[in-house]
Amino acid sequence: MSHRQVMKVLSGLLLGMFVAILSSTVVSTALPRIVADLGGGQSAYTWVVTASLLSMTASTPLWGKLADLAGKKVLVQSAIVIFVLASAGAGLAQSTGVLIAFRAVQGIGVGGLVALAQVILASIVPPRERGRYSGYFGATFAVATVGGPLLGGVITDTPGLGWRWCFYVGVPFAVIALAVLQRTLRLPAARRPDVRVDWLGALLVAASVCLLLVWVTLAGDSYAWASWQTAAMVGGSVLLGLLFVRVEARAADPVMPLWLFRNRTIALSALASLFVGVAMFGSTVFLSQYFQLARGESPTTAGVMTIPMIAGLFASSTVSGLVITRTGRWKAWLVAGGTLVTAGLGLLGTMRYDTAYWQLAVYMGLLGTGIGMMMQNLVLATQNQVSAEQLGAASSSVTFFRSLGGAVGVSALGAALSGRVSHYVEEGMAAAGIPQSGAAGGGAIPDLGSLPGPVRQVIESSYGHGIADVHLYAAPLALVALLLVLAVREVPLGRRAVGE
Template sequence: MATPAPTTGVPEDEPGRGGKHAASAHSSAPAMTRRQIMEALSGLLLGMFVAILSSTIVSAALPKIINDLGGGQSAYTWVVTASLLTMTASTPLWGKLADLTSKKLLVQLSLVIFVLASAGAGLAQSSGMLIGFRAIQGLGMGGLTALAQIILAAMIAPRERGRYNGLLGAVFAVATVGGPLLGGVITDAEALGWRWCFYVAVPFAVVALIVLQKTLHLPVVKRAGVKIDWLGALVFTASVSVLLIWVSLAGKNYDWLSVQTYVMVPAALVLGLLFVLVESRAKEPIVPLRLFRNRTITLASLASLFVGVAMFGATVFLIQYFQLARGKSPTVSGLMTIPMIGGLFLSSTVSGWIITRTGRWKSWLSAGGVLLTAGLGLLGTMAYDTPYWRVAVFMALLGLGIGMMMQNLVLCTQNQVDMRDLGTASSVVAFFRSLGGAIGVSALGAILAERITHYTREGFAELGRQPQQGSGGTSGIPDLSKLPGPVRGVIESAYGDGIADIYLYATPLALVGLLLVLFIKEVPLKTRSAMEDDPTKPSMVEAEYGSPGGWPDASAGPAEQPNRETSRLDVGQATEAPADATSQLATVGAAPNGAGPNGATPREAPSWAPLPDAAGAPAAQKAQTARAEQSPAATAVSAAAASIDPSAGTGLHGTVRDPGGAALDHATVTLISLDGRQLGRCLAHADGSYVLDAPGPGSYVLIAAADGHQPQASTAAVGDGYVHHDILLTGSSGIVGTVLGAVDAKPVAEAMVVVTDIRGEVLATKKTGEDGEFGFSDLVAGTYTFAVNAPGYRPHARPIEIGEHGTTQLEVALQPGARVSGTIRGGADQHPLPDARVTLIDAAGNVTATATTDEDGCYAFTDLAAGQYSVIASGYPPVASALTVQGHGVDGYDVELSHPEE
């Protein structure tokens, strides 16, 4: 097995490094320790805390903010929808950028955008200005949402990711609980006011930026020629914006069936189809359509869409319920949402830890869908005067469901994609969740405005008076403290019933999400992180070269490759030789024999070089064939690998050894391109050293083989100069043997022989021939379990140790399986008894076997070990007798049954 290919990753705070420095660093990225992970996550979690706090701190104050700025229910909805819309559109862009550049820089940038927008929102003088700054806030929130999951996935194996997802859930819960409480206190404090809800996050953000700079260090990539899909993002934003504007205004500014509807709905659909067309042709689409060939990604994305509708749409209006339906202050209303946040905190943390232990996540997703649906349905039954303890239970169920689904939908998706798609796939799920939230908040907000208007009119009709301006409905957010008692009762009842209605509307959507989750196939979580699996994939590597031909085209193949082992290291500018390589190499090839790479004695032409034919013209195909068929003398490598001058060319050098450290001379080492073309071949020297030339910087496949050893293939990244790449070949061992009968020593034909590893995985099976012989080859040295089973014989198993070389001889003696048979008789005439129950018990009192007699009263037990047994027959009063079984067993052991009176 070859040592891991040289990693070219560099720390993010040293972006200038790469090239030869990067190429010289071998071995893949080791697993990070828990302390390193926690240090790296500290700044990220603090940044997430600041963003969530800045968002939730406003929720408790939002009714008062909209009232002070003169907005109505529509403005209330759009303050939330604007940030969700821009977050949705930007999340895939952040994910794509994370695959192309520094994740730390992106996290810091998104945090700065979020906090500056928050400060701007604090200066807002109108609801329109507030909505604009909230839209900018959504850009930063999209980055933090996407990058948190991407960075977590880059550092931590999927199997271990559950516990850290639990930490994210805990931070989310604390900030979500603390936000409304802090916002309520600030809003209720006369010395501060609601504007400080936006300013308070600034100092926390400064600390988060400093901590991120000091603690977060990840490899990054820079790939030449990559384009961001700005057109796709623009078309998507336009499509969703038209749809949301229509939803929010229909029923108020114009009828649902009107000219505006006939224009805006088709326009949104056309823009949506245009978005799909743009994405299908974009070089780097924000939503790669090929990902949806993967069933898990498709179902998880659709489930996230419906979960987002239910989750955002339901939780956004809880604060309105407590303040406008129950008349509570901002501080108290924040306290009253704690059951939901507590449920979210509990379920996300506990499910994360248990998923880490078991590797199983499907049951948690399914249970989360059930609880989410039940919580929404039950909240749909409440009114303004429903006892709080009932509302608290309903909210707790809702929180439990959200906590189980939100992070785990991303987790199951990350477990199904290659490292190159990790950022994009994670963002796709978050994209659909945010899209569902934007649609849900806007649509449910429009429904809420219509229901409040309806219930307000009904309430005032019962009072015999007309609705007042500012007393509810679409005209504005009411200030309950300024309303007369009867009017206040109507408004509270209208908001209580209206908000309950939108939960009923959201319930079927949550149910659809649950049904989609049930169809997701569970794949056990991987136990290696992205950096361990492939530390040099484009999303994890920075090098000063471009991509060798780039990654495969989006349409090149299916996205579902969860267990792919082969990795690629994209470092070089191209995998082909330069256009003028022929003339250059002709000169090099004319150098005297014995040439070396240090310039003192020119070297022979590189192994990949096209050589001139007899007429002097280049003939690439002849050169490749001739190079591959050169004699060992011509291709054997000099042991002077230490004299290689990195500036004299590009290639690989190293040694080929066995697990004991011994050099494998005359091992064949072959260099091929990623598309399967042979570029060079050589034989290792007596000390195991080899040197192979490469046509230029890039990623290659190195194949090594030697007699008596398992061949190995590995990827290798070549930069400027020669990269050191050692190869380890394990021995090829085998097992041969014979299966005999222990009594007669005769060969046992057709015996099944099975070899398993120490984990119980079956490695090989074979049946013995007529002579009882069997054989297995190409086994790696190690400990195995050897098992044999044959009809009429007792199964046999034993551990075996296979050495590095040679064949292990085995002779297996199978003990015959003893047999006990007979007839059960009963009655005065001792006739055979059918369907009598016969039980065989060993000397220790354990039931060895049971049988039921046939129509002739016969029974039989086979494959028994020698020893003392008891036979118990029932049907008549039980009769017990003792017998001794030896050799081939006992035949004709009859048992008579009778009743005492016979």
């Protein structure tokens, strides 16, 4: 296929990806206000994000397997419909519990779009050319990521609209995406009626991940980290994980073929994606909270202030994709990306509520540039190792681990943030001689505008220091990702599509 033909096919797919990412990020700057309006606390804030990541993580391998067995066009259209319906439901939510439930359904649609986009791309483009188009996916991700918070801030701050419209804004784009996909996406059917989907394996991996996330979110708050609840939940999660491995080893068509991980490149790429997910999702989620609660900015301004990170992601994903297409070499980009992510997180770990913005911009730029170099290229390295029949399962496996890292990272870092903010609030109030009664801590999202000046300064300082700690905790995980990609053996990209 010529470049023009490929872009015609991918136009609707890129628009669908844009819708999913935009509708996910558009709520990021509005989250402090959403959770406050619905009467939630830091735990609810974390779970509004984690719920969609969790369902995306659990459903991604299943979408990938379905792509190996059924028509990809119908699947990607179904994913968009699921996402749009869940978005409308989230906009009508009257409590954090209902909102979290609809966000979980949203994640199922996002899981389909993310997994299927990579599979369809690999089905029509040779590995050597795939870097170029992966760069387009990265650019789409960046534009939607920077546009989402900005649009969400404007919607939230505009009288007569409010945060509920953040969930409705993606609906028109989704309708257009469906129409474009119907017209432009032409793929041969790949049905294998003699094969059944491994539903038991999908259920076990979802249950194992869910139990682990519930433990991470509640530990240290509802019960101690060292407690019988911790032992029960961690033990249960490990047991379910072992059962999943046993089922996959015996299944005729496993949802996540274990033999894939005998390949060193796939295994290391998957593990690296796990730690990249922590950096990517954890940082983007809590940076918005930092600008609003540590610096007192509006949702719109908070979105604008994250532009350096997204600009770095946009530039690096596009440039790395073009260069990889010309050279066929990808490992150097992964190594450079891992180095920048580690450095960016470490430097963000030094910020405080009054840190000069130009410093924050440099730190965010480094982090975004590193993420852009790693995110798509880890998938690219994996796809280069498998045949057409296993393309869906292999691609979704890497995406699964990235989503898993994001879900566990947001839950764990959110729990850590709640504890650190409460600690710093207690210290700050005691140092200032202010009574603790009525002071907002880590359990509730504060309304800075209603707080007296001295109390507000303590709260802003506490959130600034606490969110810095979160980035500091994530930095060693990024270092692990760097060590993993250093151990990957580079195989130059080929020039034939998987179906040829």
